[in-house]
Amino acid sequence: GCSSTGGKRAEDRAKKLAANGSAVNTPHWTFAMVTHSGAGDTFWDIVQNGAEQAAAKDNIKFVYSSSDQGDQQAQLVQAAIDSHVDGLVVTLAKPDAMKAVVAKAVAAGIPVITINSGAAQSKEFGALTHIGQDETVAGNAVGDELNTRGRHHALCVLHEQGNVGLEQRCAGAKEKFHGRMDNLYVNGTNMPDVLSAIQAKLQSDKSIDSVVTLGAPFADTAAKAKQQSGSSAEIDTFDLNPQVATSLKNGTIGFAVDQQPYLQGYEAVDLLWLDRYNKDTLGGGQAVLTGPQIVTKDDADALLSYAKRGTR
Amino acid sequence: MSDLAAVADERLAPRSTARRLLGRPELGAVVGAVAVFVFFAFAADPFLQWSSFGTVLYASSTIGIMAVPVALLMIGGEFDLSAGVMVTSSALVSSMFSFQMTANVWVGVGVSLLVTLALGAFNGIMLVRTKLPSFIITLGTFLMLTGLNLGLTKLISGTVATKSIGDMEGFPAAHDLFASHWTVGSVDLQVTIAWWLGLVAVATWVLLRTRAGNWIFAAGGNAGAARAVGVPVARTKVGLYMAVAFCAWISGQHLLFSFDVVQSGEGVGNEFLYIIAAVIGGCLMTGGYGSAVGSAVGAFIFGMTSKGIVYAQWNPDWFKFFLGAMLLLATLLNAWVRKRAEATA
Amino acid sequence: MSDLAAVADERLAPRSTARRLLGRPELGAVVGAVAVFVFFAFAADPFLQWSSFGTVLYASSTIGIMAVPVALLMIGGEFDLSAGVMVTSSALVSSMFSFQMTANVWVGVGVSLLVTLALGAFNGIMLVRTKLPSFIITLGTFLMLTGLNLGLTKLISGTVATKSIGDMEGFPAAHDLFASHWTVGSVDLQVTIAWWLGLVAVATWVLLRTRAGNWIFAAGGNAGAARAVGVPVARTKVGLYMAVAFCAWISGQHLLFSFDVVQSGEGVGNEFLYIIAAVIGGCLMTGGYGSAVGSAVGAFIFGMTSKGIVYAQWNPDWFKFFLGAMLLLATLLNAWVRKRAEATA
Amino acid sequence: MTTTTDTAAAPLVALTDVSKSYGNVRALRDVSLEVHAGEITCVLGDNGAGKSTLIKIISGLHPHDSGSYAVAGEQVRHASPRDALDRGIATVYQDLAVVPLMPVWRNFFLGSEPTKGRGPLRRLDVATMRGTTRAALLRMGIDLRDVDQPIGTLSGGERQCVAIARAVHFGARVLVLDEPTAALGVKQSGMVLKYVAAARDAGLGVVLITHNPHHAFLVGDRFVLLKRGTMSGSHFKEDITLDELTREMAGGSELDELTHELSRAPAAGAPAAGDTPAADLPAQDPPAATDPETRA
Amino acid sequence: MTTTTDTAAAPLVALTDVSKSYGNVRALRDVSLEVHAGEITCVLGDNGAGKSTLIKIISGLHPHDSGSYAVAGEQVRHASPRDALDRGIATVYQDLAVVPLMPVWRNFFLGSEPTKGRGPLRRLDVATMRGTTRAALLRMGIDLRDVDQPIGTLSGGERQCVAIARAVHFGARVLVLDEPTAALGVKQSGMVLKYVAAARDAGLGVVLITHNPHHAFLVGDRFVLLKRGTMSGSHFKEDITLDELTREMAGGSELDELTHELSRAPAAGAPAAGDTPAADLPAQDPPAATDPETRA
Numbered sequence A: 001g002c003s004s005t006g007g008k009r010a011e012d013r014a015k016k017l018a019a020n021g022s023a024v025n026t027p028h029w030t031f032a033m034v035t036h037s038g039a040g041d042t043f044w045d046i047v048q049n050g051a052e053q054a055a056a057k058d059n060i061k062f063v064y065s066s067s068d069q070g071d072q073q074a075q076l077v078q079a080a081i082d083s084h085v086d087g088l089v090v091t092l093a094k095p096d097a098m099k100a101v102v103a104k105a106v107a108a109g110i111p112v113i114t115i116n117s118g119a120a121q122s123k124e125f126g127a128l129t130h131i132g133q134d135e136t137v138a139g140n141a142v143g144d145e146l147n148t149r150g151r152h153h154a155l156c157v158l159h160e161q162g163n164v165g166l167e168q169r170c171a172g173a174k175e176k177f178h179g180r181m182d183n184l185y186v187n188g189t190n191m192p193d194v195l196s197a198i199q200a201k202l203q204s205d206k207s208i209d210s211v212v213t214l215g216a217p218f219a220d221t222a223a224k225a226k227q228q229s230g231s232s233a234e235i236d237t238f239d240l241n242p243q244v245a246t247s248l249k250n251g252t253i254g255f256a257v258d259q260q261p262y263l264q265g266y267e268a269v270d271l272l273w274l275d276r277y278n279k280d281t282l283g284g285g286q287a288v289l290t291g292p293q294i295v296t297k298d299d300a301d302a303l304l305s306y307a308k309r310g311t312r
Numbered sequence B, C: 001m002s003d004l005a006a007v008a009d010e011r012l013a014p015r016s017t018a019r020r021l022l023g024r025p026e027l028g029a030v031v032g033a034v035a036v037f038v039f040f041a042f043a044a045d046p047f048l049q050w051s052s053f054g055t056v057l058y059a060s061s062t063i064g065i066m067a068v069p070v071a072l073l074m075i076g077g078e079f080d081l082s083a084g085v086m087v088t089s090s091a092l093v094s095s096m097f098s099f100q101m102t103a104n105v106w107v108g109v110g111v112s113l114l115v116t117l118a119l120g121a122f123n124g125i126m127l128v129r130t131k132l133p134s135f136i137i138t139l140g141t142f143l144m145l146t147g148l149n150l151g152l153t154k155l156i157s158g159t160v161a162t163k164s165i166g167d168m169e170g171f172p173a174a175h176d177l178f179a180s181h182w183t184v185g186s187v188d189l190q191v192t193i194a195w196w197l198g199l200v201a202v203a204t205w206v207l208l209r210t211r212a213g214n215w216i217f218a219a220g221g222n223a224g225a226a227r228a229v230g231v232p233v234a235r236t237k238v239g240l241y242m243a244v245a246f247c248a249w250i251s252g253q254h255l256l257f258s259f260d261v262v263q264s265g266e267g268v269g270n271e272f273l274y275i276i277a278a279v280i281g282g283c284l285m286t287g288g289y290g291s292a293v294g295s296a297v298g299a300f301i302f303g304m305t306s307k308g309i310v311y312a313q314w315n316p317d318w319f320k321f322f323l324g325a326m327l328l329l330a331t332l333l334n335a336w337v338r339k340r341a342e343a344t345a
Numbered sequence D, E: 001m002t003t004t005t006d007t008a009a010a011p012l013v014a015l016t017d018v019s020k021s022y023g024n025v026r027a028l029r030d031v032s033l034e035v036h037a038g039e040i041t042c043v044l045g046d047n048g049a050g051k052s053t054l055i056k057i058i059s060g061l062h063p064h065d066s067g068s069y070a071v072a073g074e075q076v077r078h079a080s081p082r083d084a085l086d087r088g089i090a091t092v093y094q095d096l097a098v099v100p101l102m103p104v105w106r107n108f109f110l111g112s113e114p115t116k117g118r119g120p121l122r123r124l125d126v127a128t129m130r131g132t133t134r135a136a137l138l139r140m141g142i143d144l145r146d147v148d149q150p151i152g153t154l155s156g157g158e159r160q161c162v163a164i165a166r167a168v169h170f171g172a173r174v175l176v177l178d179e180p181t182a183a184l185g186v187k188q189s190g191m192v193l194k195y196v197a198a199a200r201d202a203g204l205g206v207v208l209i210t211h212n213p214h215h216a217f218l219v220g221d222r223f224v225l226l227k228r229g230t231m232s233g234s235h236f237k238e239d240i241t242l243d244e245l246t247r248e249m250a251g252g253s254e255l256d257e258l259t260h261e262l263s264r265a266p267a268a269g270a271p272a273a274g275d276t277p278a279a280d281l282p283a284q285d286p287p288a289a290t291d292p293e294t295r296a
């Protein structure tokens, strides 16, 4: 039987196909991006989408790889150098692990751009420029926003233990937040565990008045946990996805802080191309910031359709 | 042959029913469970609330549903490292099929059942055909499924998560079956708890009272001997892998219908939780020994411990440390109780 | 007893040296390695460069250093799930001790050796004392170490990573020992490769030519029988866990001295890479059979595959899928070659 | 040589020129054997001669490399022991086919469990299983304390008896026994031989492997002698004497030498009541070639 | 009862009122046993009587629950088989203590490997190990194709011979053998008895378990009879006849009945050359109580 509501047909009907195809006639260069992301992370998925779109436009072959272990990430950069790529985009979540190998890339004449984390080290390592937003700064923005909203006791839900980026987000929020902030580690690959852990936490401490999840997929689960444990805490989150946009719209989620991951990927590839093509740089030696942007109910409507197509 | 009469045997020390009960594999684990419960009852005030009990039961049931077939598989002498991601695969198939075909969600659920069973059969058939260790075979499946989950989801949905099917036909009914919950007094009971207990009951019946159960014990206890007396060892093992797949399908549907959306990267690592539950519950790593009830107790111990630490509000940085220490202590207690029971029985 | 003379035996089919070689466990894996190599030589252009060879060797060596003792442990019939995080623990101890005490880094390295060996001894002694399966014991250690790594690092350093010790006394010398590299022609060879090959050689010698090696095989092949003929099984197992700890220390120091800084959350999951390498290299999951050279070949296959996929620039979403498929194929080929070799030998 | 028999029908089991190698070890070469209904075929031979290998081919555990294997005249190639069992061939293996951790009664019925009820309620008939197991073992002189104890905790001989009782219980047409009495006590050995004879009388074909020429000669109808993987002889009972059989099994001339050595040995101890040491010898296996009758 | 002996010194091994339970199974109750230098002590009994349990206590594999255990007059409590080995007690276990996947020569020397070289270069003396293994087995009449083959691929009897050869090779003061000849061929059984006698003559104390009263009577100096976990008798060789021994082992009266049943059985086959069925019986184990001499 067919469903008369929802589904792909509904989506197709709503979909506006964006024009595609390369607009330049530069050689078919290969750019590699090596990040510290785990597999299947929504944030990095959007970064990739941005990079791919720029690559399509600029006639670039785009190669992505990632590992959440510092030494593995360094090896992946080394593999990119071995493959003689024409440009390299890296994240410096673990700057010390990347130092030597980035220097190697620079020495091999490969232009390097850093994105997301590593604003402080980017220049020192010899990168052209840095695009994005330090996780700490994003965290700070959350702390400020919580203060604005008059929260007193927040819960920071880390969906992976020992992940540098997540720790920075929480630490950044804690730094600026005037109230008390607790950490909660959950097993991000096990959604029922996320649900029951947040639920347990909310049951055991009724004074928690806001829950901050560090990734969009966990916001909805936190909302569910809140509902099932009868708590009245507000759910806030880092990053966007269609569900978060919808929830923002209908008020289940208070706010989301967005770093515009699409921009980080898109701009990195585009700037590499500009460097190759025209020796252009952006930012004048300063990092190019892509956020943080606080997204609330008011912006949600506008962003929903972009989130649905995977670019916000 | 007068001295062969079945009178009370002088070579047997008398043994009370209580002691006999204590000698059963799962009842060692029960003592561990009670200890963990008592511990957290004192260490964590909110732990004794009825509502907390519902949360702990839910956490236990999501592991327990898979721990049952994994325990059976371990009794049958094999592992399944792909069990964790298979749950996600099952949810993804169901969601994406319904969505892409704009079909009633029940169609997706049915297709997912077939696909998941096929995955289980693949594991089993590869195992008996190649005679490689199950660790290697299912590790291969694990990696391949992890890749497929991500690759196919991105290929089809364009993102790393599926689209919401919450507004599609058939969703409410499917939600009721796989992800509903009732409120009894102040306890919120998820339907997974019913699935869990049902599966434990069926598995116990199969293990102890059917030919298949006999074959499972034999296949794990001594595959060569089992084959020699005519037990269809290969068929039994394939069947066990399909049982794992079936439960992965249930778990997967729960995942889908309670969260509407499935993240393609989920499930990795959960296979070990299932194995942990089975082992705490008394299954031997080497096969041939264990019980379904034990796996349930193991899942319950795990659920209580992981949630109890949260209720106790201990420093979260040390979460894993406490988890490890508690599990070790529970298992040690379990082993100690069993040894005592055997020695004095 | 004339017919008992040691003349050529009519019951033995003739068997050439080449065939005899083919029958060795590790040489099955070698065929798998060659196949993977040839495959990527065609599929990935950069794979055949000398510089890539250095990268692949380095990747293999970081797994291989740990795969050696893990293989020995598996031959001895046990697992170590804590091997991955123990590497991180070792690096953390070394770094934090030196930094906090403002001591020469060699002091930290020494303390780290002692602490890591103590961790190994803990695993081993718990195992032989409690008689619980090693899966459970080392799972407990794994969880506890994961928690300790994070908890202690945050307690001491305030963040999830240690402070840099790159400017401390003794660092250059320690860096030379654990993390230097030479450039030979256009190949960049890391010192870990030397450590790796050295460990393989020592382990092979121990396994095949010493009493300890005999005991390792016996402890894994039939612990009861070994005990009955007087083999100190418990001591052998504790020793094996300490060997794992020793290699974890080497790996940990490499991690520290090549990156100055250690992330407390790393290492989780690597234990399986070590086990994979050992199993691909022909170690039996059930113990009593395997070789150190095999584990090296297994690590090499894994290194080639994981880096080869990157060199081939395949869609990264499918990385895991390719990895799983390649591993399965390599192991299948390995098993097939061995079977053929045995049948026609 | 064993092609013509008085039993008219095709033999229950007929192996012709069967060979089997394990890797480069040639365990069997061109061995032929026939098993007829109501007859006991004894396979005799030294350690490592290939007797168990032959058994394993008959019972479907190993496929044969060459030669032919017919059951009741029909050419077969058993893919698994199940096939052989389905053709009515029940086997007691030397390296006992039991599952150590399972209770005795489950082991007894393993692979042929009786059930009751139907459909989803079909279940093991546990009461029957326990009862039958206990009774079958009692008949063999084994009084088990508890049929629920794991079979791995039984003594070697008790385990052997379970395996034999099981094969006898399920033996439909052919009963194959690999050294059934090796681990058994005096009483149990007698029981087993009685069972073997009873099975033969009931019309079953029996293959019996034993190192004891006396046991063999007592119940056997034909004797197949293996030596280092090849057939070194095949005799009907009427064609051979116990003495010849023993001598052939022990490899002939070397035995005498040994007998002399041994016969000196007991002299070091106290003299046996009534018997001279030499008179003891015939009664036990190895130097049986020095049977009083033979030497006289 | 076995307290006074002609050998003046303290017995090599003395167990007094030893008991042992496995969980709720009382396997042994108040058993006493002495092993003297230059004597062979036979432990006899039905299946499941507790013989192997007794052996395992002597060899340090299981601790005893109560009673005392003295080696050469000194009270001991072995924590592991290593302790017993260090006190010169070498054992052949019924459920063979071999590691199936290891080569024969490694199994042979397992736990007592000879080494050469010193310091870090100390290594197994592989040449000696292979050579000794091969030679020791050849002496037992086992001509191994390849001492490098995994011991698990040997036949049951071959494996048994390796275990015996090992114990004999390392046996310093006491040699304990649990049914060593059960799986052996005619020739090998003779060899083993010869070894046992030789060990005795060399001044070792030997404990021999067997189900064969003939074997026992041939070489034994004292006999300990176990029945359902308790001692049912203890005799010197001079106090008992083979016939009495056999009768006691088989449990007395029931045996005659059995013998009659069995003696009818072979009559169904072809008549044996020269011998009557009844005359066959004495030569084999179970109904040995009907030895011609006895019946006469």
Ligand SMILES: Nc1ncnc2c1ncn2[C@@H]1O[C@H](COP(=O)(O)OP(=O)(O)OP(=O)(O)O)[C@@H](O)[C@H]1O
Pocket (backbone or CB within 6 Å): D022, D023, D025, D026, D027, D045, D046, D047, D048, D049, D050, D051, D052, D053, D054, D094, E152, E153, E154, E155, E156, E157, E158, E183, E185
């Ligand atoms: N799986 C195997 N792999 C290699 N060789 C084997 C295997 N099984 C048996 N053999 C060899 O084949 C030969 C015949 O073995 P088999 O077990 O058939 O002997 P047997 O006649 O039963 O001896 P026994 O009387 O000692 O039981 C032996 O020499 C043995 O070493």
Ligand SMILES: Nc1ncnc2c1ncn2[C@@H]1O[C@H](COP(=O)(O)OP(=O)(O)OP(=O)(O)O)[C@@H](O)[C@H]1O
Pocket (backbone or CB within 6 Å): D152, D153, D154, D155, D156, D157, D158, D183, D185, E022, E023, E025, E026, E027, E045, E046, E047, E048, E049, E050, E051, E052, E053, E054, E094
């Ligand atoms: N590990 C164990 N657990 C429980 N019961 C055991 C165990 N080992 C042996 N038994 C029981 O103890 C009794 C004595 O066993 P043991 O092996 O000593 O007998 P045995 O005299 O050697 O017999 P056999 O002649 O058959 O080898 C047996 O009834 C057996 O069932």
Ligand SMILES: [Mg+2]
Pocket (backbone or CB within 6 Å): D051, D052, D053, D094, D178, E155, E156, E157
């Ligand atoms: Mg045999």
Ligand SMILES: [Mg+2]
Pocket (backbone or CB within 6 Å): D155, D156, D157, E051, E052, E053, E094, E178
């Ligand atoms: Mg015994």
